[in-house]
Amino acid sequence: MPCPFLREGRARYCHAAPVRKLILDGPGATEGGRCASPRHVECELAAKSKAPRDRCPHLEEIRVQYCGVAPIPKLVPFSDSELSNCAGNTYRYCDSYLQLAQPHSTTPPNTLLYSQNHLWLDAEESGLCHIGVDGFVADVAGTVDGVTFVSSRGTHCPALALTVHGVEWPISFPNPVMIQKINSRVRSDPARLTADPYGAGWLFEGWEVPGRTRAGLISGPQAAAWQAQERERLAREIHETHAPGCDGGTPVRGVARLLSRQDLVCLFQHFFSRTDWSAER
Numbered sequence: 001m002p003c004p005f006l007r008e009g010r011a012r013y014c015h016a017a018p019v020r021k022l023i024l025d026g027p028g029a030t031e032g033g034r035c036a037s038p039r040h041v042e043c044e045l046a047a048k049s050k051a052p053r054d055r056c057p058h059l060e061e062i063r064v065q066y067c068g069v070a071p072i073p074k075l076v077p078f079s080d081s082e083l084s085n086c087a088g089n090t091y092r093y094c095d096s097y098l099q100l101a102q103p104h105s106t107t108p109p110n111t112l113l114y115s116q117n118h119l120w121l122d123a124e125e126s127g128l129c130h131i132g133v134d135g136f137v138a139d140v141a142g143t144v145d146g147v148t149f150v151s152s153r154g155t156h157c158p159a160l161a162l163t164v165h166g167v168e169w170p171i172s173f174p175n176p177v178m179i180q181k182i183n184s185r186v187r188s189d190p191a192r193l194t195a196d197p198y199g200a201g202w203l204f205e206g207w208e209v210p211g212r213t214r215a216g217l218i219s220g221p222q223a224a225a226w227q228a229q230e231r232e233r234l235a236r237e238i239h240e241t242h243a244p245g246c247d248g249g250t251p252v253r254g255v256a257r258l259l260s261r262q263d264l265v266c267l268f269q270h271f272f273s274r275t276d277w278s279a280e281r
Contacts, residue, residue, distance in 0.1 A: 142254020
């Protein structure tokens, strides 16, 4: 499904120019400009062509796609459109789309896969992947003081460190991904991570390593049941270990800020440091 803000049109460029610059045709634009008229002979690039023509032989016209809400549209030829995030479901991670079309939410799409330390993977049929922390991390932390990326490019197990109320939480995805980009915006604005963990707070973008990237992950009804079990386990740990005498209830969002440094370290070790399911199999 393409982005609702994706637009299509026609653009032209000079085949003889040293740099290809696409010019979008549209309302108010002269159809083809000087290049599509006998006046093309005034251009020094066309002067070498001796045959009389009504239009410049170097004029090329192609179909393009572009973002209808971008202040400066980037024109993408149809031949390259399959490489554009706008043409697939990954437009969900575009800032322009997120700002205009979707409120922040901690409700996950039902297509995600999860690792046991609460990282999610969104893998397209094309192999393009996005990785982030789930809503459980966002609810426990409440706010994140800082994000440090350990992995940024290349084929690695994506790794980063979150600073939560003065305690560093090193977290890594258990399987390799061909990382091509990190979301540098969460480094300058960590609030994105907990405000919108499944959208603006994404962390890594890359390509799936066939047979390895999805290994051991869970999805669907199994993932929903596991998430519920994790929240019950969190409530038990808070009541039994960190708040003895408490008569039950659900931990508040941002419960991490109510814990001591030692308890916060223990909480991380019990919920976010494991990277495989071996202990549960």
